[in-house]
Amino acid sequence: MKKVFKIIVFSILATIVYSCSVKKDAFLNRSYHAVTTKYNVLFNGEQAFLDGLEEIKDKHEDNFWRRLQIEPISFDESKMTTKVLKPGTGFSADEEEENKNLTPFEKAEEKAIKAVQIHSMNINGYEKNSQIDNAYLLLGKSRYYTQRFIPALEAFNYVIVNYPKADLNYETKIWRAKTNIRLGNEKRAIETLRLLLDVLDETEKIDKSVKEQAYTAMAMAYEKTDTIQRVVDYLKLATKTSYNKEQSARNMFVLGQIYSELDRKDSARMMFTKLADYKRAPDKFRIKAEVELAKNTPNDSTSILMLARLRKLIKNSDNRKFLNELYYQAGVIQEGRNNPKAAAEYYKKSLEAKHNNNYQKTYAYERLANMAFEKENYLLAGSYYDSVVQLVSKEFGQEKRIRRIRRKNKGLKTLRKHEETVKSNDSILELVAMTPDERTSFFEAYIEKIKKEDEEKRQQLLNAQNFGSSFGGGASINNRANKGKWYFYNSQALGFGRAEFQKAWGTRPLEDNWRLSDKSISASKDVVLDNEGNKVNERYELSTYLDAIPEDKKVITNLVSERNDALYQLGLIYKEQFTNSALAIKNLERLTEVSTDDKLELPLSYHLYQIYKKEGEVAKANKYKNTILQKYPETSFAQIILNPETKLVEEKKEDEVLNKYKEIYYLYKANKFEDAVNEIDNFSLTLKNSNLIPKFALLKALAIGKYQDKETYKKALEFVAVSYATTEEGKKAKEIIEQLDKT
Structure with missing residues (x-):
């Protein structure tokens, strides 16, 4: 028996050794190497490749405010440090530790190289291992995604030249075309894809998913050449089938965006409606399609139906991470329907949405700013525009929209500064003009007011401290069902912790210094020691306010001068930049009342004359016209009024x-x-x-x-x-x- 056993073992080993040879063209050899290549080396390589694709998908962020990329890849040349794998890589024991740091695509490339080096059966110029073309295709794709396009092209060309009858030949040609597109050879890619599509049209048994890939690649090529109509044609062909559900959804979305750019609103609505109703599409594309559908909806009766559709989506808890955009688009529709109050509420909800991004916020802030600007609430508009400028990243900082907002905001910043100067100096000068008794009465009333407000806040905090209340009592934090979960994912442990916290601290608002129930005396800058060593809150002391009123005449004169200069600047800004005659008149007329500077009479009179003349108020325009002609007849302003069409004659050399x-x-x-x-x-x-x-x-x-x-x-x-x-x-x-x- 032992002898028989030894013979069997020896036979098996001999068979394995015989089949390991890559120089013998036998069925056993071909089968052994094909199976080993497919289910061992290539399997691991393909798994690594899929991991790499997942990483790319996670890192890539689509900006749905712009036309999406047909192929969603974000290459970062500055951070690309791909290792160049040479023949023989992966066989040395010394390299084992180093190879642990390879990226998924590098691992896939390593496995593809290993498959070729160990299992290739090139006998008399013919490859006998049916899996080697798969290895070269994997090699090329791995290099493509690591942005090494020339080596990738070499791998694809090797397959096409040496394996013309391979099953993956058509797919390899598509990848070669995509690589040429990345290299800037769009015309060559178009030529090869056109020849390929001609062949595919004649081949009845070809997998239609290959055609879908070819149409998508052709659209990519024409997009690079800015031939938009051809992009539309091939994307339409690509969307007729949906073998790759994610790419199909992306193709439909891009096609809808192009229709919208071409002002073909009906076609855009049809495409976005189709995508929104496409159940197999990823959620982000379906919801974004709803948003785009709303963008392309006219301001007529159909906008009511679109608004109802958006509200339904907002109520669906599954759409929480898209609320920022849904609220924003609902606001746009309400604004278009001349309902600014409801629109502003939606914009604010969009800003408050939990899942948000800064770029989306810039649009909501811009809409709020524009609405405030139209209502002539320039200070509020400026605050909103400030928010846009602060939130925008470098990536979008040079957009025409952002540059326009910056220019507009610059004028509003100057406006706010002058408005604040007028308000602040007026308040101080009003106090300066009061008698001592009037000042005392004014500040005593103010101190009583802030004392009352502080007491109300204190009482609210005391009422909020529900000591002894607990909920979720008796729940064991050692429940097996929750074992191994992070604390904040464990509902029972979280409830127990919340109850214990409230037993000790009560219900506290989310704020700084939450341990202090009395915040009115917590700020050390307001609390000082008097002569007797007692703590005194300066906010409640009358002397704090009376001593702050300026008495120096020079200081008071400067306040008046600053206020008057601010009024003049405001008048000019409202007149020249914002063409707001009412506010320009308000500031300039007030300056004529409070100013004692004779130098200002001439420019003020001329500006007011111009404004009143423009507004058709003849009597007031004539008043300032006569002032200029009677008091300043020799000035250029008088010459302009008398001879508006005649060039001024210089009287001085x-x-x-x-x-x-x-x-x-x-x-x-x-x-x-x-x-x-x-x-x-x-x-x-x-x-x-x-x-x-x-x-x-x-x-x-x-x-x-x-x-x-x-x-x-x-x-x-x-x-x-x-x-x-x-x-x-x-x-x-x-x-x-x-x-x-x-x-």
Whole structure:
């Protein structure tokens, strides 16, 4: 028996050794190597390849606000550090530890190389192992996804040339075409795909999924050549079948986006409706299709049906991660239906949605800002535009939409600053104008008000501390069903912990210093020690407010000057930038009432004359016109009013003005900045109709910047930028302001 057993074992070993040979063209050899290649080496390689595809899918983020990529790959050249695998890789024991760090695609490439090196049966120029073409295809695809397109092309070409009758020949040609597209050889890819499709049309038994891949690749190629109609044609063909459900859904979505770009709204709605109703499509494409369907819905009776459809989707708890976009699109429809209040509520809900992204938020903030701007609530609009600018990333920072918002917001920032100056200085000057008794009464009432508010907050916190309450009692945190789960995924443990916390601390709001029930005295900056060592809250002390009121006449004069300058700037901004005559008149008229500066009478009168004339208020326009003609008949403003169509005649010689400018400029270069400013102020009283006026204004601003503080310097520059906006000096002043803002 032992002898028989030995013979059997020997026979088996001999058979295995014989079949291991790659030089013998026998059925046993071919079968052994084919099976070993497919179910051992290639199986592991294909699993690694699938892991790599999953990684790509997880890392790739689609921006549904733009046209999607037909093939969803995000290549990052700066971080691509793919190892180059050479022949013989994977066989050395010393490389085993190093190979553990290979990426999934590198592992797949390694297995493909191993399959070729060990199991290839190239006998008399013919490959006898039917799985080697699969190995080369896997090799090429792995290199494709690691952005090594030239080596990938070599692998695909090897299969096509050496295995013309292989089952995967058609698929390999599609991958070769895709690689050429990535290399910028779109025309070559189109030619080869067109020949392939001609063959596929004649082959009846061909798998239709291959045609689907070919049509998709052809659409990719034509997209690179900007031949949109051809992209549409091939995407339509690709969407007739749906073997790859994710790619089919993507193709339908891209096709709908293109229809929308071409203003073929009916076709876009049909495609997005088809995708929204396509049950096999991934959720993100179905919901995004609903959003796009809403975007392409006109503002007529159909928008009511679309709004109802969106509300139904919002109520579905399965769509929670898409609420930000669903709320936003519902807001757009409401705004289109002239229902701004409901629209604003939807936009705010979109911003508050748990699952969100910054780019989506920029659209909601922009809509809210535009609505506030239309209502002339410029301060609120500016706040919303600020949010857009802060949230936008570098990737989208140069979009035309974002650049437009930045420009608009820049003017609103200046506006907000001047509005705050007027409000703040008016409040202080109002207190300055009060008698001591009026001040005392005012602040006593204010202190009583904040004491009452603090007491109400304290009481609310005490009422919230429901000591001794508990829920979820008796639940064992050692329940086997919850064993091994993270604490916050364990509902019983979480309930137990919540109950224990409330026993100790009660119900506390989510805020800083949550342990303190009385926050009114928690801020150390408000609590001080008096002469007797007792703690005193300065917010409740009358002297805190009375001592803060300025008494120095110079300080008060500066407050008045700042307020008046802000009023003037506001008037010009509302007049020139926002063309809001009502607010321009409000600020300029108020300035005429409070200003005692005679220098402002002429420009104020001219600006008000222009505004009233534009608004058709003849009587008021004539009032300021007469002021200019009677008091300042020799000025350029009077000449413009009298001869609006005639070019002004210079009464002073330009060379005389130029000589004076040079004289003052030498003072500036000699660091006599105050003298330069005084000379400009004195000379400007006699300066008329000169093209050099903006130069004097800019030189004055630059001189002020040399000996006064930054804010005063900026105000002087802003005057030049606004008053002479169309001149080189005005533009230069604007550039300097931008540089100051950056520092």
